[in-house]
Amino acid sequence: MSTIALKGHEPLVHAPLANSLDAKGLAAATFTRASTGTYIDPADRRLKTAAINTPRFEKNGLLLEPQSTNLFCYSEALEYWNHYGSSNYSNALDGPDGNVAMDSIIEDGSTGQHNVYYTINVSAGVYYSFSVFVRPSARNWCFLIDNVIGAYSFFNLSGDGTIGTNNGFSNPKIEKVANSCYRISVTYVPSSNHVAYFALGASTGDGITDFAGWDGHVGVLAWGVQLEQQWVATSYIPTGAATVTRSADSVYWPLSDSLKSVLSIDKAWHTSHQNQVGASFGTIYCDFTDATARAKFTSLDISPYASSGKMIILRDSTGKLAWGYLGAVYSVTGCMVYKDPALTIRGWVTASGFNTSDTAYTFDIVNACKAEGTVEVMFTPGCAPEAGTYPGIVSCNGPSGFTSLMYSNATCPAAAYDGTNCSAIGETPVGGQQILMATRFSSLTRQLQISTKRAGVLSHGGLTGFDGAFDLGTLQLACVNYCPSYFKNLSVYRRWLPDTEL
Numbered sequence: 146m147s148t149i150a151l152k153g154h155e156p157l158v159h160a161p162l163a164n165s166l167d168a169k170g171l172a173a174a175t176f177t178r179a180s181t182g183t184y185i186d187p188a189d190r191r192l193k194t195a196a197i198n199t200p201r202f203e204k205n206g207l208l209l210e211p212q213s214t215n216l217f218c219y220s221e222a223l224e225y226w227n228h229y230g231s232s233n234y235s236n237a238l239d240g241p242d243g244n245v246a247m248d249s250i251i252e253d254g255s256t257g258q259h260n261v262y263y264t265i266n267v268s269a270g271v272y273y274s275f276s277v278f279v280r281p282s283a284r285n286w287c288f289l290i291d292n293v294i295g296a297y298s299f300f301n302l303s304g305d306g307t308i309g310t311n312n313g314f315s316n317p318k319i320e321k322v323a324n325s326c327y328r329i330s331v332t333y334v335p336s337s338n339h340v341a342y343f344a345l346g347a348s349t350g351d352g353i354t355d356f357a358g359w360d361g362h363v364g365v366l367a368w369g370v371q372l373e374q375q376w377v378a379t380s381y382i383p384t385g386a387a388t389v390t391r392s393a394d395s396v397y398w399p400l401s402d403s404l405k406s407v408l409s410i411d412k413a414w415h416t417s418h419q420n421q422v423g424a425s426f427g428t429i430y431c432d433f434t435d436a437t438a439r440a441k442f443t444s445l446d447i448s449p450y451a452s453s454g455k456m457i458i459l460r461d462s463t464g465k466l467a468w469g470y471l472g473a474v475y476s477v478t479g480c481m482v483y484k485d486p487a488l489t490i491r492g493w494v495t496a497s498g499f500n501t502s503d504t505a506y507t508f509d510i511v512n513a514c515k516a517e518g519t520v521e522v523m524f525t526p527g528c529a530p531e532a533g534t535y536p537g538i539v540s541c542n543g544p545s546g547f548t549s550l551m552y553s554n555a556t557c558p559a560a561a562y563d564g565t566n567c568s569a570i571g572e573t574p575v576g577g578q579q580i581l582m583a584t585r586f587s588s589l590t591r592q593l594q595i596s597t598k599r600a601g602v603l604s605h606g607g608l609t610g611f612d613g614a615f616d617l618g619t620l621q622l623a624c625v626n627y628c629p630s631y632f633k634n635l636s637v638y639r640r641w642l643p644d645t646e647l
Contacts, residue, residue, distance in 0.1 A: 157518075158620070158637035160398075162207040166200055168635070171398040171620065176200050179392035183381045184208055185241075191323040192241040192278075192369075192381065200396065201380070205525045205579065206633035208380070209394040209624040215382035216265060216372040217343075223248040223261050223367060229344070230259040230358055240368045241278050241326040247366040249282070250347060254360030260346030262292065265372065267341045275343055276330035276378035277370045278322070282363040286348035289314070289331050291341050299351050300329045302365070309351035316377055316528065316576065328369075330378035343372060377528040377576060379629050397621035519642040521583035522622075527629035528576035538582070538630065540621055561586070561595035561606065568595045570606035576628075585641045598647055 160168035166176060177198055184201035186193050195201045201208045219225035223233045234249040252259040267273055279287055281302035286309070290297040296313025300306065306319035306327045314331035321327050335341070347364025349356045358364075369381050382391045522539055560569040561584040574580060581598035595606040620637075624630035 156636040156638050158635070160635040162202070162633050162635060164202050166207070166396065166398075168398060170401075170637070172401065174396055174398045176394070176396045178394045180390070182210070182391055182394070183383075185320075185322055189323060190241075190321070191243055200394070203631065205631035206523065207396070207622070208629060208631055209396065209622060210379050210391070210629040211375070211624055212390060212393040213373045213375055213379045213382065214388055214390040215384045216374070216388055217263055217370050218384050218386055218388060220370045220382075220384040221246060221248075221368055223250070223370075226261045226263055226370075228261055230255050230257050231261060231347075231364070233261065234363075237363070238280060238366055239324050240280070240366075241322045241324060241328070243324065247278075247280055247326075247368045249363040249366050250345070252283075252347060252358035252360065252362055252364045254358050256357045257355050258292075258344070258346050259356075259358050259364055260290075260344040261367065262342050262344035263370070263372075264340055264342055267335045267339060269335050269337050271374055272332060272334055272376050273372060274316075274330060274332045274375045274378040275372050276328060276381075277345055278326050278328050278368045278381075279345070280324070280326045280366040282365055283359055284347040284349060284364040286350055286353070287329070287365050288346050288348050288354060289329065290344045290346065290354065291333070292344055293339055293342050294335070296331075296333055297354065298329075298331045299348060300327070301351070302327055318378070318577075326368075328378075328381075332375075332377060345370070376628055379527070394624065395621075397619040399619050517587040517639065517641055519583055519585045519638040519640065520636070521581060521638075521642075521647065522635045523579055523633040524574075524582050525579045525631040525633075526574045526576055527624075527631075538623055538632075539584070539635070540623065559595050559597050559606070561593055563593055566593055566609045568593050568606040568609045570595050570597060570604055579631075579633075581647065583642070583647050587641050590641075596644075596647055603644060603647060 156169070158168060158170040160166065160171065166174040168174065178195075179197065181197055182195050182199075182201055183192055184195060185191070185203050187202070187204040222235065224235055226233075230253055232251045232253070234251060236245050236247070237249040238247045239245050240247040250259065250261055275289055277289070279300075279302060281287075285303045286299060286301055288297050288299045291313075294313060298311040298314045298317040299309030300317075300319050301309055305321050306329075308317045308319055311317050311331075314333045316330075316332040318330045319327055345365075345367055346354060348354065369383070371378065371381060373379060373382075380391070382389050520539060524538060559574070559582055560567050562568075563586065578599065581596075583596045583598075584594070585596065586593045591610055592608045593610070594608050597604050620635075622632050622635070
């Protein structure tokens, strides 16, 4: 994404999300997570723990995750696990968190696998992600396997780590962390209910599960084993004698009244805007006074029409517009000032301040009767969304507004949604790959559009009508269902950014 200086204008809102939730133009964020949560510190690559209701920041930005449960007990004590062709020595070397807690997997002299394993019931059609922190010793290769169905993945524990042969698992991953440790993970969906034998084994090379062990020597070390019903491995959840659940992350920023008035627009605006000389219903008498640029309503009867919602729109001799919307609760909203300014917020008349029994109303005629803007964010999903998910990753007052990821049949488009209209693009998010997502909207051209930019390539969804109202109250971020998600550089501009500035 271009730097802020290249945008031409300062954004109304900008949250870098590199190491805090501080945001220009927004009040303090509300962040919740009802449990602690672990994360990899981008500075030293150590595994650390964030307190309850404390955000986590990794190298890709703010980390937001769904709720998840580690189904393995004794995740840091392999002496409670089963051993095949091996034994273990506890707390042998320092692990990813800096504590001396890695357990050694000691080979015996037999020919076959040399592993530790855990048995657990798994269900057909359910996603499972298996992960563990490992450290090389006598062996630079290891593997993860379900010995019942024969699915396996191999990993090279040298340099930055590489993925070897894979069979039956999906989404194998390796990440180098602190103290010569790596976190490795795989995902699969069982085709039948069965008792799985999830194992971690040492290996002499890619694709080799069975070999003559080096009796009494440490093949690899392991710590922090995890199994969860997720599409991809999420942050590590330590367990003891029972399973443990990490709560979901949630973050939102309340919007100021001034920001709401700048970016909000009412549905009725467009229909009446086409007739700028005025719209009438009930009994309305209008008198323009150029010197004061005011319009006076000397008689107003809205009782027969308020339940259906009507628009008043006026234009003075200079072309300035005043407009308002009469809602079902006898309220007036819009770019106008009620005769009592104390009852208005940046030109928006509060519902309680509108007195339907009054016979005279005075409204200021103003220029700011438009809503135009761009909302953009750098987004890195932990995985590609699957069927049935409709999250709004950037939204206002709910999960469906602004920028969303939606799945339908064989496509997974990004989408912009204003509550009525949707601009979609066949842009399939790739797990671990950063993408710019931008929603642009304009009440002047009546257009809404989603755009994405990945690896320098810009793509657009189709232009669609924009006649809906963004119900602005809070600005919030959300992870994709069942996947951890990362966010950076959330910005809101009061203009339709050209392609060159995305």
